[in-house]
Each structure stands twice: as structure tokens, then as C-alpha cells.
Amino acid sequence: xxxxxxxxxxxxxxxxxxxxxxxxxxxxxxxxxxxxxxxxxxxxxxxxxxxxxxxxxxxxxxxxxxxxxxxxxxxxxxxxxxxxxxxxxxxxxxxxxxxxxxxxxxxxxxxxxxxxxxxxxxxxxxxxxxxxxxxxxxxxxxxxxxxxxxxxxxxxxxxxxxxxxxxxxxxxxxxxxxxxxxxxxxxxxxxxxxxxxxxxxxxxxxxxxxxxxxxxxxxxxxxxxxxxxxxxxxxxxxxxxxxxxxxxxxxxxxxxxxxxxxxxxxxxxxxxxxxxxxxxxxxxxxxxxxxxxxxxxxxxxxxxxxxxx
Amino acid sequence: xxxxxxxxxxxxxxxxxxxxxxxxxxxxxxxxxxxxxxxxxxxxxxxxxxxxxxxxxxxxxxxxxxxxxxxxxxxxxxxxxxxxxxxxxxxxxxxxxxxxxxxxxxxxxxxxxxxxxxxxxxxxxxxxxxxxxxxxxxxxxxxxxxxxxxxxxxxxxxxxxxxxxxxxxxxxxxxxxxxxxxxxxxxxxxxxxxxxxxxxxxxxxxxxxxxxxxxxxxxxxxxxxxxxxxxxxxxxxxxxxxxxxxxxxxxxxxxxxxxxxxxxxxxxxxxxxxxxxxxxxxxxxxxxxxxxxx
Numbered sequence: 001x002x003x004x005x006x007x008x009x010x011x012x013x014x015x016x017x018x019x020x021x022x023x024x025x026x027x028x029x030x031x032x033x034x035x036x037x038x039x040x041x042x043x044x045x046x047x048x049x050x051x052x053x054x055x056x057x058x059x060x061x062x063x064x065x066x067x068x069x070x071x072x073x074x075x076x077x078x079x080x081x082x083x084x085x086x087x088x089x090x091x092x093x094x095x096x097x098x099x100x101x102x103x104x105x106x107x108x109x110x111x112x113x114x115x116x117x118x119x120x121x122x123x124x125x126x127x128x129x130x131x132x133x134x135x136x137x138x139x140x141x142x143x144x145x146x147x148x149x150x151x152x153x154x155x156x157x158x159x160x161x162x163x164x165x166x167x168x169x170x171x172x173x174x175x176x177x178x179x180x181x182x183x184x185x186x187x188x189x190x191x192x193x194x195x196x197x198x199x200x201x202x203x204x205x206x207x208x209x210x211x212x213x214x215x216x217x218x219x220x221x222x223x224x225x226x227x228x229x230x231x232x233x234x235x236x237x238x239x240x241x242x243x244x245x246x247x248x249x250x251x252x253x254x255x256x257x258x259x260x261x262x263x264x265x266x267x268x269x270x271x272x273x274x275x276x277x278x279x280x281x282x283x284x285x286x287x288x289x290x291x292x293x294x295x296x297x298x299x300x301x302x303x304x305x306x307x308x309x
Numbered sequence: 310x311x312x313x314x315x316x317x318x319x320x321x322x323x324x325x326x327x328x329x330x331x332x333x334x335x336x337x338x339x340x341x342x343x344x345x346x347x348x349x350x351x352x353x354x355x356x357x358x359x360x361x362x363x364x365x366x367x368x369x370x371x372x373x374x375x376x377x378x379x380x381x382x383x384x385x386x387x388x389x390x391x392x393x394x395x396x397x398x399x400x401x402x403x404x405x406x407x408x409x410x411x412x413x414x415x416x417x418x419x420x421x422x423x424x425x426x427x428x429x430x431x432x433x434x435x436x437x438x439x440x441x442x443x444x445x446x447x448x449x450x451x452x453x454x455x456x457x458x459x460x461x462x463x464x465x466x467x468x469x470x471x472x473x474x475x476x477x478x479x480x481x482x483x484x485x486x487x488x489x490x491x492x493x494x495x496x497x498x499x500x501x502x503x504x505x506x507x508x509x510x511x512x513x514x515x516x517x518x519x520x521x522x523x524x525x526x527x528x529x530x531x532x533x534x535x536x537x538x539x540x541x542x543x544x545x546x547x548x549x550x551x552x553x554x555x556x557x558x559x560x561x562x563x564x565x566x567x568x569x570x571x572x573x574x575x576x577x578x579x580x581x582x583x584x585x586x587x588x589x590x591x592x593x594x595x596x597x598x599x600x601x602x603x
Contacts, residue, residue, distance in 0.1 A: 030417050033480070041439065129581040132552075146369060285446065
């Protein structure tokens with residue numbers, strides 16, 4: 001509703017500024033998108049938040065009641081949830097940080113005049129275009145203890161016997177994190193490459209002529225120009241990773257023993273396996289609260305770096 | 310790993326000066342090779358597995374190149390799961406969602422790009438925020454609403470969800486494309502006496518068309534690849550989309566028939582890869598336009 005009034009107002013204002021009569025046509029252009037957004041996105045989101053304060057359950061015959069903060073109180077004592085929350089944070093950091101470093105390296109390489117860089121650019125698209133489910137299946141084939149290439153390579157290199165990576169208590173989370181890094185590398189690389197191509201070449205040459213070494217030029221010229229994009233993409237990546245589902249669902253389905261049970265997997269099970277809609281919605285709310293912090297960070301980075309926000 | 314990180318440093322500088330020594334160059338190529346291997350090997354392994362006969366998959370020492378390549382896995386995959394049906398469902402869901410998303414998003418993107426006001430700010434804010442929803446908070450109410458409308462287990466219900474889900478990114482890309490159309494062209498048309506609608510249809514739309522197509526294809530791929538909503542909303546195998554049906558190959562205890570699994574997974578990727586190869590440049594530039602400038 002506030003969005004709608006803002007529309008009308010801004011429409012009038014910009015119409016007046018350019019000396020034309022207020023243009024009501026803008027309304028007809030906006031409505032086709034605005035209605036589905038409000039009905040199927042903003043509405044359900046508010047409904048979802050409301051559900052967190054109820055005892056809504058699948059197949060419940062009695063009417064749903066308001067239970068206030070009860071779900072949140074239960075959540076506070078739900079050690080399984082906090083364990084999955086901890087795993088979610090570990091996973092999000094574990095994926096986002098290496099992803100950023102690798103993508104930065106790749107972007108710097110692709111920014112060079114190297115032969116075969118077209119090949120890297122073309123290949124970098126593959127993980128991006130693949131369905132997450134296929135990425136998960138593909139890596140299960142790689143990790144397969146008997147027929148997989150990973151253990152075979154480890155054996156060939158004489159590095160030991162190899163293991164059952166995805167079902168080992170200690171190896172499952174790292175193994176899954178590697179897949180997460182692989183899957184998200186293209187988007188991050190493309191974003192950073194764009195940032196690099198926005199850095200002023202002249203400054204670079206000037207610094208080189210002044211005798212600045214490679215590392216110094218990176219620190220004083222490249223990085224300052226890249227920083228806004230880097231911060232924005234890192235914050236977004238963190239959020240996306242924290243919310244991810246399909247990849248880990250296919251790889252381990254949360255196992256072994258919940259060692260890779262991300263919050264989304266936990267909430268999904270709670271809602272659609274056990275039918276605890278209200279409780280799962282409360283989990284969603286807690287996740288939103290955490291994500292908001294990073295979202296605020298992202299917005300600040302964007303506003304600080306963009307031309308007109 | 311070490312070669313990668315150390316070369317990161319030496320590379321940052323040389324793009325126009327070319328002053329790096331041959332050792333630096335060698336390091337760069339080594340790093341590039343490392344990336345190529347990292348990016349390519351899982352995919353090559355998938356292809357290799359898809360063409361291996363059962364007895365090679367059972368052997369203890371798997372090889373990169375199948376010794377006796379076969380198409381049996383593909384045949385078996387189609388026998389085991391309703392892949393054609395699932396592909397058709399995916400096609401219908403993704404194509405309808407993409408078409409509707411583009412049709413409703415283009416006019417709004419136009420307004421967002423041309424009028425800098427609170428609408429543009431609010432809409433941009435929504436685009437960013439909607440990227441961050443934990444979908445579970447969205448899917449529970451949508452599930453309840455669609456259930457009361459009897460739209461669970463229907464492709465129509467899924468399409469509705471996909472439209473809204475792909476709108477933020479479609480808007481993001483389209484705003485970038487609209488901004489790339491020079492305002493002067495529209496003003497010139499107005500001076501020549503063309504009405505607002507006429508200008509939009511005969512001047513702006515043709516220039517926007519490639520961007521609209523790219524956005525539509527991107528929306529198509531994201532819907533084709535989507536899993537979570539499809540998993541929750543589609544219950545019976547004859548209604549399910551390809552990604553959901555693929556997970557049936559995994560079996561209950563995670564024990565999978567590797568050959569057919571690989572074959573089916575490989576097939577499911579081909580449409581996305583093909584479309585992506587065609588529009589890759591446009592997606593990248595459109596995404597960047599949105600990411601860097603909006």
C-alpha cells in the first residue's frame with residue numbers, strides 16, 4: 001500500500017519537473033507487475049510472519065489459534081535448531097569466503113590478455129547454467145566411494161585410501177562446502193570482473209610507471225575501485241548461501257547425523273514432513289532477523305558504491 | 310592451491326602494461342589451468358559416468374574414458390522414471406512463467422528506469438530485499454493459500470509462484486536494458502509528433518527487444534532449474550518437474566543406480582546449457598548493468 005502511494009506521488013512529481021502534465025499512464029504500466037508482487041509475494045510474506053505467532057499445523061481440525069511468542073520460546077530451547085543454525089553459519093562463511101577469494105583470482109586472470117581465457121569464460125558458465133539438483137548429483141558421482149573419481153585420484157597419487165566423503169561425520173560438511181564454492185563461483189566472478197572493468201586503466205599505468213609493484217598497485221588502485229562491488233556481492237552470497245537448500249538436499253539430505261542440516265532443510269522438514277507450519281514459520285522469522293543484518297550491510301555497500309543508489 | 314593464490318597477486322597489474330616477466334606469465338597460465346580443471350572435472354566425470362556400462366561402474370578402478378561406451382544408461386533412465394513427462398512439465402512451467410514474467414515486468418521496468426522517484430527506490434529496494442527471503446517463510450503461506458484454491462499439485466500453481474519469484478531479477482535486468490536506450494531517441498520521436506504509445510511501440514520496443522528476449526530466456530532457465538517450490542507444491546510423479554523427478558533416482562537410502570542417474574542428470578542440463586550459451590553475453594552484460602549501475 002505504501003508502495004502504491006509512493007508510485008502516485010513520484011509520478012506526479014517527475015511529471016511536473018519536466019513541465020508535462022502528470023502522467024497517469026505510468027499506473028497502467030506498473031499495475032501488471034505490482035498486483036502479483038503484492039498478492040503472491042508481499043502478502044504471503046506478511047502471512048508467513050503472522051503464522052509464526054500461531055499454532056498452525058497440517059491436518060489440524062481445530063481452528064488455528066494465536067499463541068503469541070510460544071513458538072519463539074520453544075525455538076529458544078530447541079538445541080537441534082541452534083545446531084542447524086550454527087551449521088548454517090559455518091556453511092555460509094565456509095562457502096562465501098573461499099568463493100570470493102577464488103572468484104577474485106579468476107576475475108583478475110580473466111581480466112588479463114591470456115590465451116585460453118575464452119575457454120575459462122565459457123567453462124565458468126557451466127556451473128551457473130546447471131540445475132542445482134544436477135550439480136548435487138554430479139558431485140555425488142565424484143565423491144562416490146567406489147565408482148567416484150576423487151578416491152581413484154587420491155589412490156593414484158598415493159595419498160591414501162580415500163573415504164566415503166559425504167557420509168563421514170567429519171568430512172560431510174567440508175565436502176558439501178567444496179560443492180557450494182564450485183556452484184557459486186561463476187556469478188561471483190562475473191560480478192568482480194565487471195567491477196574490474198570499471199577500474200580506471202590510466203591510474204594503473206601511472207602507478208606502474210611510478211614503479212609500484214603488483215601487490216601495491218592492487219592495494220592502491222584495483223581494490224579501492226573494486227571494493228563496493230566486492231562488498232555487495234559478498235553480502236549477497238552470504239545471504240544466498242545461508243538460505244540454500246537444493247544442493248545439500250541432494251548431496252546429503254542433511255546427514256550424516258544432522259551434520260549438514262542447514263536451517264532451510266530443518267525448516268522444510270518441520271513444515272512439510274511434520275506439518276508444523278507455525279513453528280517452521282518462526283524459524284523463518286529468526287533466519288530473516290539474522291539475514292537482515294547482512295542485508296543492511298549489502299544496502300549500505302550498494303548505496304555507498306552506486307551512482308544513484 | 311599455492312600457485313593460485315600467489316599468482317593472484319602478480320596478475321593484478323599487467324593487463325595493459327604487459328610488464329610481467331615470463332615467470333609471472335607462466336604462473337598465470339598455471340593458475341588458469343588450475344581453474345579450468347576445477348571447473349571442468351565434475352562435469353566431465355558426469356558425462357563419463359553417463360556413457361559407462363554397468364560393469365565398468367561396478368569396477369573398483371574407474372577410468373576417465375569409458376572403455377565400452379554405451380547408451381544403455383539413457384534407455385534405462387527413461388524406463389525407470391517418467392523423464393519425458395517431467396521434461397514436458399518443466400517446459401510448460403518454465404515457458405509460461407518466463408512469458409508472463411516478461412510481459413508484466415517490462416512496463417514496470419520502463420517506469421522504474423525512466424522516472425527516478427520513490428517508486429524506483431521502493432521497487433529497487435524490494436528487488437534487493439526479495440533476494441534475501443528464506444523461501445520457507447514464503448512457501449508455507451503460499452502452500453496454504455494454493456491448497457485452499459486447490460492449486461497444489463498443479464503446474465498452474467507453480468507457474469504463479471515462478472512468475473513472482475523471477476520478477477525481481479527480470480526487473481533488475483530490464484531496468485538496465487531500458488537505461489541503455491537513449492532518452493534522446495524517444496524525445497526526438499515526440500518532437501516529430503509521435504504520441505507516447507506510438508513512441509514506445511515503434512522506437513523503444515524494437516531497441517529493447519533483444520534485452521527482453523534475454524531476460525525471458527534467463528527467467529526460463531531459472532524456472533527450468535528450480536527445485537524447492539516444485540518439491541513442495543508437486544505431489545504426484547506425473548505432475549512433477551524434471552529436477553524433482555531426478556531426485557527419485559537417488560533412492561530411499563541414497564543408494565543410486567549411478568549410470569541412469571548420470572544419464573538423466575546430463576540430459577536435464579542440456580537445455581539450460583544450450584540456452585545459456587546463446588544468451589551468455591547478454592545475461593552477463595544485463596546483470597552487470599543492473600548490478601553496477603542501478
